Amino acid sequence: MSTTATSYRLQVPAVPPKPTPGCPSCADLARRRAQAAAVGDYSQASDCNIWIGRHDYHQPPISR
Numbered sequence: 001m002s003t004t005a006t007s008y009r010l011q012v013p014a015v016p017p018k019p020t021p022g023c024p025s026c027a028d029l030a031r032r033r034a035q036a037a038a039v040g041d042y043s044q045a046s047d048c049n050i051w052i053g054r055h056d057y058h059q060p061p062i063s064r
């Protein structure tokens, strides 16, 4: 039996994800993350990290 803990991608990664260049959503999230961290709102900052990490889900389906 394995007792290995399942790792959930929704949890805050050890290394904050980088916003994808050229993506307005990522740029906006990165800006909000910086503002949240500046005021000590790490819950909000974590949310931004999650969404930046899920770039594949928030990017427009047709990009060109």
Ligand SMILES: [Zn+2]
Pocket: 020, 023, 024, 025, 026, 027, 052, 055, 056, 058, 059
């Ligand atoms: Zn993005």
